[in-house]
Amino acid sequence: MLHVEGLSKSFKTTQAVDNVSLNLQPGESVGLLGPNGAGKSTTISMMSTLLAPSSGKVLYKGQDVLKKPEKIRKDLGVVPQEIALYEELTAYENMKFFGRVYGLKGKALENKVDQVLDMVGLLERKKERIKNYSGGMKRRINIAVSLIHEPDILIMDEPTVGIDPQSRRYILDMVRRLNREENMTVLYTSHYMEEVEALCDRIYVMDHGQIIASGTKEELKSILSGDALIMVNVKKQSSDFVDQLSEHAMIEKVSPVEKGYQLTASKGSELFGDIFDCAKEANVTITGIHVKSPTLEDVFLHLTGRKLRD
Numbered sequence: 001m002l003h004v005e006g007l008s009k010s011f012k013t014t015q016a017v018d019n020v021s022l023n024l025q026p027g028e029s030v031g032l033l034g035p036n037g038a039g040k041s042t043t044i045s046m047m048s049t050l051l052a053p054s055s056g057k058v059l060y061k062g063q064d065v066l067k068k069p070e071k072i073r074k075d076l077g078v079v080p081q082e083i084a085l086y087e088e089l090t091a092y093e094n095m096k097f098f099g100r101v102y103g104l105k106g107k108a109l110e111n112k113v114d115q116v117l118d119m120v121g122l123l124e125r126k127k128e129r130i131k132n133y134s135g136g137m138k139r140r141i142n143i144a145v146s147l148i149h150e151p152d153i154l155i156m157d158e159p160t161v162g163i164d165p166q167s168r169r170y171i172l173d174m175v176r177r178l179n180r181e182e183n184m185t186v187l188y189t190s191h192y193m194e195e196v197e198a199l200c201d202r203i204y205v206m207d208h209g210q211i212i213a214s215g216t217k218e219e220l221k222s223i224l225s226g227d228a229l230i231m232v233n234v235k236k237q238s239s240d241f242v243d244q245l246s247e248h249a250m251i252e253k254v255s256p257v258e259k260g261y262q263l264t265a266s267k268g269s270e271l272f273g274d275i276f277d278c279a280k281e282a283n284v285t286i287t288g289i290h291v292k293s294p295t296l297e298d299v300f301l302h303l304t305g306r307k308l309r310d
């Protein structure tokens with residue numbers, strides 16, 4: 001349905017997007033997961049014809065979107081990271097304004113505005129000015145605007161950053177409903193792996209402008225299937241302890257995490273005794289130790305040596 005082939009974008013000294021290829025099939029919910037600055041916003045700006053690529057192609061239903069931007073624009077709803085609303089106008093007035101931009105008018109426009117406001121849970125508050133809305137409510141109206149013309153594809157750029165838990169849950173439930181019940185195709189960008197994991201059928205993992213892995217969450221986690229992940233909590237972190245652990249033949253990787261270390265080790269190796277021996281040698285007190293199931297965050301850590309979040 002929407003194919004991206006070898007897409008790149010450079011700004012003066014920065015290669016923001018580097019040879020990215022991805023695709024969306026009808027009805028799919030696809031995640032674009034990556035840390036801040038990975039190139040997610042730049043990629044979706046090019047996909048939605050807001051930014052011209054340095055090279056590469058975006059094909060919508062087989063046609064180049066650069067040559068025929070109007071074809072994709074009418075089928076696409078884009079929720080930008082920045083709130084794009086008139087603060088002095090009410091929610092209702094904002095919605096009517098954007099509805100008219102898409103050619104809606106009269107009773108059909110009013111009905112559509114009410115329907116979409118209801119969908120984002122703000123019908124009761126429609127007569128309030130945007131400037132009096134909370135951050136979470138502004139985000140919900142921002143999403144409502146992108147839905148006014150009944151798009152087939154919804155592209156969302158980190159829609160839950162910096163908002164209250166209630167609005168966050170509302171947005172996540174709404175996206176799931178639009179995808180599962182209305183069959184809307186969704187591209188959801190985020191650096192929250194748990195959101196992408198909960199919402200998306202397939203995931204592209206992006207870092208430094210490139211797609212570094214892709215697949216279902218099960219496929220991505222299977223990257224770590226030969227490994228066991230062991231969490232070791234310590235009273236105080238110690239480079240001696242890291243050296244001791246790193247020298248162990250069965251321990252592949254030692255990554256510092258909050259309050260301790262995450263070890264990647266060969267599956268089936270019985271290491272707890274050895275880990276306690278290393279701690280003793282390094283004069284470190286272990287406060288907890290357990291084996292955990294891999295998450296997408298672990299996959300990212302494994303592939304890049306860094307965490308998704310700063």
Ligand SMILES: Nc1ncnc2c1ncn2[C@@H]1O[C@H](COP(=O)(O)OP(=O)(O)OP(=O)(O)O)[C@@H](O)[C@H]1O
Binds near residue numbers: 015036040041
């Ligand atoms: N207009 C621009 N001019 C110069 N550099 C830019 C521009 N837009 C983006 N960049 C740079 O390109 C890189 C990718 O940015 P992008 O916004 O696409 O990342 P992101 O994954 O969406 O992260 P974030 O969540 O922080 O927006 C960053 O290094 C950014 O500073």
